[in-house]
Amino acid sequence: MIAALKRKETYQKYWKSLKFGFYCMTHPLDGFWDLTHEKRGTYAAANTILIATLMIRVLKLKYTSFVVVAPVYWEDINIFMILASVLFPLALWVVGNWALTTLFDGKGRLGQVYMATCYGMLPYPVIMIPLTIISNFVTTDEAEFYTTLSALALAYAALLIVAAMGQIHEYSLAKNILFTIASLFAMLVMIFLLMLFFSMISQGVAYFVSLVKELLFRI
Amino acid sequence: MIQDRKGQHMKKRILKIGALLLSAVVTLTAFMPMTAYATDTDYSYTYNYDYWGDVQDTPDLYTVCRVFTSSDLGLEVGMKNPAGLYVYGDLVYICDSGNNRIIEAKRTATESLEVVRIIDSFKGNVDVTTFNNPTDIAISEEGNFFIADQGNARVLKLDKDFNYLMQFDKPVDNTLDPALEFLPNKIVIDPAERVYCIASGINKGLIKYENDGVFSGFVGATPVSYDWMDYIWKKFSTQEQRALLASFVPTEYDNIYIDHEGFIYAVTSAISEDDLREDKGNPVRKLNLMGNDILVRNGNYTIIGDLYFGAGGGYEGPSMFSDITVMENDIYVCLDRNRGRLFGYDDQGNLVFAFGGNGNMDGYFRRPVAIEHMGHDLMVLDTLDSAITLFITTEFGELIYDAIEQFDDGNYEQSGASWERVKQLDGNYDLAYIGIGRALLRQERYKEAMEYFELKYDDENYSKAFKQYRKEWVEENIGIIVAVILAVFLIPMIIGKIKSIKREIDTADIFK
Numbered sequence: 152m153i154a155a156l157k158r159k160e161t162y163q164k165y166w167k168s169l170k171f172g173f174y175c176m177t178h179p180l181d182g183f184w185d186l187t188h189e190k191r192g193t194y195a196a197a198n199t200i201l202i203a204t205l206m207i208r209v210l211k212l213k214y215t216s217f218v219v220v221a222p223v224y225w226e227d228i229n230i231f232m233i234l235a236s237v238l239f240p241l242a243l244w245v246v247g248n249w250a251l252t253t254l255f256d257g258k259g260r261l262g263q264v265y266m267a268t269c270y271g272m273l274p275y276p277v278i279m280i281p282l283t284i285i286s287n288f289v290t291t292d293e294a295e296f297y298t299t300l301s302a303l304a305l306a307y308a309a310l311l312i313v314a315a316m317g318q319i320h321e322y323s324l325a326k327n328i329l330f331t332i333a334s335l336f337a338m339l340v341m342i343f344l345l346m347l348f349f350s351m352i353s354q355g356v357a358y359f360v361s362l363v364k365e366l367l368f369r370i
Numbered sequence: 371m372i373q374d375r376k377g378q379h380m381k382k383r384i385l386k387i388g389a390l391l392l393s394a395v396v397t398l399t400a401f402m403p404m405t406a407y408a409t410d411t412d413y414s415y416t417y418n419y420d421y422w423g424d425v426q427d428t429p430d431l432y433t434v435c436r437v438f439t440s441s442d443l444g445l446e447v448g449m450k451n452p453a454g455l456y457v458y459g460d461l462v463y464i465c466d467s468g469n470n471r472i473i474e475a476k477r478t479a480t481e482s483l484e485v486v487r488i489i490d491s492f493k494g495n496v497d498v499t500t501f502n503n504p505t506d507i508a509i510s511e512e513g514n515f516f517i518a519d520q521g522n523a524r525v526l527k528l529d530k531d532f533n534y535l536m537q538f539d540k541p542v543d544n545t546l547d548p549a550l551e552f553l554p555n556k557i558v559i560d561p562a563e564r565v566y567c568i569a570s571g572i573n574k575g576l577i578k579y580e581n582d583g584v585f586s587g588f589v590g591a592t593p594v595s596y597d598w599m600d601y602i603w604k605k606f607s608t609q610e611q612r613a614l615l616a617s618f619v620p621t622e623y624d625n626i627y628i629d630h631e632g633f634i635y636a637v638t639s640a641i642s643e644d645d646l647r648e649d650k651g652n653p654v655r656k657l658n659l660m661g662n663d664i665l666v667r668n669g670n671y672t673i674i675g676d677l678y679f680g681a682g683g684g685y686e687g688p689s690m691f692s693d694i695t696v697m698e699n700d701i702y703v704c705l706d707r708n709r710g711r712l713f714g715y716d717d718q719g720n721l722v723f724a725f726g727g728n729g730n731m732d733g734y735f736r737r738p739v740a741i742e743h744m745g746h747d748l749m750v751l752d753t754l755d756s757a758i759t760l761f762i763t764t765e766f767g768e769l770i771y772d773a774i775e776q777f778d779d780g781n782y783e784q785s786g787a788s789w790e791r792v793k794q795l796d797g798n799y800d801l802a803y804i805g806i807g808r809a810l811l812r813q814e815r816y817k818e819a820m821e822y823f824e825l826k827y828d829d830e831n832y833s834k835a836f837k838q839y840r841k842e843w844v845e846e847n848i849g850i851i852v853a854v855i856l857a858v859f860l861i862p863m864i865i866g867k868i869k870s871i872k873r874e875i876d877t878a879d880i881f882k
Contacts (some may be wrong), residue, residue, distance in 0.1 A: 218829045218836075224422060288840070290833035 168193040172200060172273045179311055183318035186270060187263045194262070197269035199240075203276040205234055211279060216286040219297040240338070244268060244312075247337030252320050252330055259319035267319050271312035278304035415733065416725040418799065421670055421827050423677055426798040427595060431714070431767030433724045434733040436481045438758040443475060443485050449756040454506035454518070454556075455740035455749060461486070462742070462749065463507045464758070464845060465517075470501045472517070477744065489819075494534020498522055508559045515567060525554050525567055525579075538565055541577055541585035551812050558628040566626060573622040575661060576634070589661035592621050592651070621651065625740075629696035633658060635665075637704060639690035646674050653714075654689055654704055668830070669719035675706045676713075676724070684728045685709050693741045695748070699775050703741060703748060710735035711825040712748065716774065720801055721769070733759065744762065746771055766795055773805055782812040785807060800826045811835050816842065 155161050171191050175182030185193040186294050244267055249261045259267070278300060286297050307322060316334075317327035414427035442450035457463075462483060464473040471651070475483045491500045502521025509515055513530040525538040540552035541633035553570040554577075560566070563581040583604030621640040628634050634657040641651035649672045656665035671677055675689025685708075692707035699732025700717035711726040715774060728732045740751040746768070748761040764770065773788035786809030793802040807822030808831060816839035823832035844851065 217827050218833055222827050223420075244745065290837050292827050292833065 165193055165195045167191075168196040169199060172196060172270050173277075175270050175315070176273055176277070176311065179314040180318060183267055183270070183315040186267060186315070186317045187259065191268050194266060194271060197266040200273050200276065201237075201269045203280075204272050205237055207276045207279045207283065208233055208237055211283045214283050214287070215297075216289070218289060218291055219286045219294040241268065243338040244334060245342050247341060248316060248330070248334040251333050251337055252316075252322075255330070257320035257322070257330075259316070263319050264316070267315035268312055271315045272308050274307040274311060275304050278307070380620055385456060399647065415727075416723055418721055418724060419671055420798065420800055421676060423671060426800075428723070428796050428799055429766040430725065430764050432712075432725060432761040433764050434534055435747070435760045435762040437732050438483050438760065440530065440756055442471070442757075443483060443490075445473070445485065449473070451753055452751055452756060453503070453739055455742045455751040455758070456507045457742040457744050457749065458509045460744070462744075462758075463509075464751065465504045465507055467503050467520075470503065470521075472501070472504060472507060481760070483758070483760070485692075489532060492526070492528050492532040492534055494528075496534055496537070499534070505554070506556045508557050510559045510563045511561055512563070514563065516557055516559050518557045518567065520553050520555060523554070525557055525565060525582075536583050538567070538579045538583055538585075541579075543585065545574065546572070547579075555709060556623075556625050558626050560628060560632055566628070568623050568626060570622075576626065576636070590623075590634070590655070590657040590663075591661070596833040624691060625693040627694045627696055627702075629700075629702075630698055633664070634698055635694045635702060637691035637694045638811060639692070639707075643688055646672075646679075653689075654694065654702075664715060665719070667719040669715070669721060671721070673704075673713075673715055673719055675704060675711065676709055679709075689713070692739050695741045695743045697743050697746065699771060699778060701771075701774065703743065705738050705741040705750060707735075710738060712741070712750070716801070720804075722770065722801065733761075735759070766792070769795070770801075773802075775806070777809065781808045785809045786813070804828050804831065807831055807835070811838075814838070843846065 168191060171182070171186070175186060183217065212233070245261065245265045248268075249257075249259070249264045251257075252259065252264075282297060282300055282304075289297065313327065314329050316322070316331065317324065320327070320330070335357065413425075414430070416428050416430045417425050417431070419429050420426045436442075447469055449464070449466045452464050453463070453467040454465030456465075460477045462475045462477060464475065466473055469490075471488055473488055474486045476486050478484050493499065500517050501517065503519075504517050505520045506518040514535065515526070515528040515530070515532065517526045518528050519526065523540060527535045527537065529535055538554075540550075550571055554567050555570050556568040558566045565577075565579040565581075567577040567579070569577060573591070575588035578586050578589050580586050581731065619785045621638045623638050624634045624640075626634055626636045636655045636657060638651075638653055638655075641653050645651040646653070652663060652665070652667075652673070653675075654665060654673045655663040658664050665673070667673060675691065679686075679688040681687070687708055689704075689706040689711065690708040691704045693705040694702055694703075696702040701714055701722055703712055703714045705712055706726075709726075710728040711724055713724045714722040716722050725733075728736065730736070735750065735752050736754040737752060738750050739753045742749045746763045750759045750761070751757075752759065769788055769792050773785050773792060776785035776788060778783075786806050789805035789809065792799055793806065796802070802821045803826045807819045807826075807828065810816075810819035810822065811831065811834060816835045819835040820832055820839060822828075822833060824862075
């Protein structure tokens with residue numbers, strides 16, 4: 152591991168795979184095929200894109216001009232909730248998508264689904280970082296550009312993720328769309344199960360807590 | 371009479387002593403176990419809402435100068451359910467509806483109001499020359515009196531010596547139920563002596579009469595709108611269910627006021643809490659000649675009085691406006707009969723002040739029904755107390771009005787200085803920052819103006835200042851901008867050119 156970090160080729164590979172993300176942005180079908188089949192993507196680059204996305208999610212609260220979005224009431228801000236708003240759906244999507252596609256001839260492995268999804272998120276930081284800076288130089292009349300472009304960033308990223316899933320699982324278009332919808336449904340099912348699980352656990356814990364309390368009162 | 375006045379004073383004094391004792395007990399008990407309790411003094415009488423909608427205490431803009439009860443005015447027969455108030459110069463007219471008379475009083479000094487005459491009948495060639503439950507009075511520029519004589523189903527027009535001139539009767543209109551009794555409630559007169567009238571039970575808008583007494587139509591009715599969900603719901607419900615559903619009728623106005631420019635301000639309290647929360651029905655409207663609502667609503671919050679209508683402490687439900695008055699500086703004050711408060715808004719719809727409350731103390735109300743202004747001073751008529759509360763501006767209030775009026779007059783530097791003083795007195799007063807910013811904007815000091823607007827998140831004004839600032843910046847730095855753009859295009863081109871030349875040299879045959 153340490154030895155790998157000392158080698159120059161490691162960094163060259165990382166840099167090349169990160170640059171490959173931009174190729175995927177502009178040539179999604181070709182790019183995402185090569186991502187896994189030609190092993191041109193790396194986990195390091197995928198993590199970098201994910202961290203960049205998380206960073207801009209947080210930083211845009213502070214550095215977007217109040218002219219284009221309503222100012223933030225800092226007392227209500229919980230940074231972990233903001234990070235979770237990206238990480239939690241991402242985890243659900245990756246697990247849900249892999250769990251379904253692996254049963255239906257999907258060629259992508261769990262790690263590859265994660266990597267491709269992260270690569271697909273690249274338009275978000277790429278568009279939002281300059282947009283956040285530019286927002287400080289616009290008036291209310293021009294605020295519409297910000298709203299449109301930030302919506303576009305999300306739509307672009309969503310399209311890329313869908314395209315990426317089709318390529319890594321080697322699915323046809325119709326099958327890809329079907330499994331995208333199925334994956335979203337799987338996410339809902341998982342949320343339901345998690346809620347059920349946590350409410351059961353908390354009820355169970357509450358039962359034993361009250362049992363102990365009762366005992367303590369009696370003694 | 372003197373006895374009476376003394377009695378009133380005693381009453382107020384006893385109340386005050388009682389309140390003092392109570393607060394003393396509360397403070398004592400609070401100190402003993404070394405814990406703090408919330409007392410009345412924890413929040414101020416006057417308040418405002420900041421950008422976030424949080425209540426911010428402010429210094430008082432108005433203070434109670436005096437409360438005039440019947441005995442203070444020296445009336446032998448006390449007022450009974452007074453309903454209307456009108457100010458004409460330094461004269462104050464009170465519609466003492468319960469006693470079927472109108473009281474004319476003159477403001478002789480800042481804190482004195484003296485009854486000039488009591489009008490309970492008029493001369494003229496009509497059957498009934500007395501009033502029956504007069505609810506409102508208005509005076510035209512020529513000095514003619516217009517009185518809503520509700521019990522006699524007419525609006526009277528009398529000359530300045532109370533001689534009968536004419537009357538306005540129930541409008542002749544096919545859409546009106548012939549059995550409906552005509553109950554004129556509130557009236558205003560425009561400069562051409564046209565009469566606009568609110569009558570109980572008529573929800574088609576304001577009844578408009580030409581100056582010759584001819585009914586010329588309804589103005590300012592709210593367009594009735596309901597969404598398709600309601601429509602479908604109604605389609606599937608039975609006759610009985612339909613009757614129970616809220617009916618889609620236009621709202622009835624509660625009171626009107628005509629400002630110095632001839633625009634009619636109207637208030638209504640017939641708007642549901644949900645609609646108020648969702649900013650649907652507008653309880654305050656400014657009507658133009660066509661009857662369209664042209665009130666400017668640029669404030670951070672909607673013009674509904676109190677933003678939060680939680681119950682407790684003698685308050686329940688949203689603000690319900692019973693009257694409105696518009697000052698010469700376009701600040702309009704709405705009187706809230708439910709929460710006993712006064713809300714002042716500026717011409718942009720920003721809340722300037724909110725004060726008052728329900729209670730028996732001076733400056734608190736039980737059922738306020740009418741408000742009028744005399745210069746900057748405000749008069750509020752409480753029908754249950756049968757008393758008029760006279761508010762006069764404090765130094766702080768006068769400063770704010772100065773700042774607003776100086777700005778309207780174009781004295782931007784002075785206005786900025788006045789707002790600066792306001793800011794020093796109350797650093798939480800948002801309008802002061804925006805006022806300083808607007809003054810700076812007019813003085814073309816854009817960068818400073820932007821800072822003030824940014825502090826209070828005023829994006830519209832910030833954008834105005836920023837647009838100018840950006841323009842100036844671009845004009846000053848046009849050379850650098852052109853140079854940068856050229857550099858961005860030229861440097862890669864030159865580098866590319868050099869590289870290709872180098873490659874040609876490297877691969878040239880002669881060097882091999």
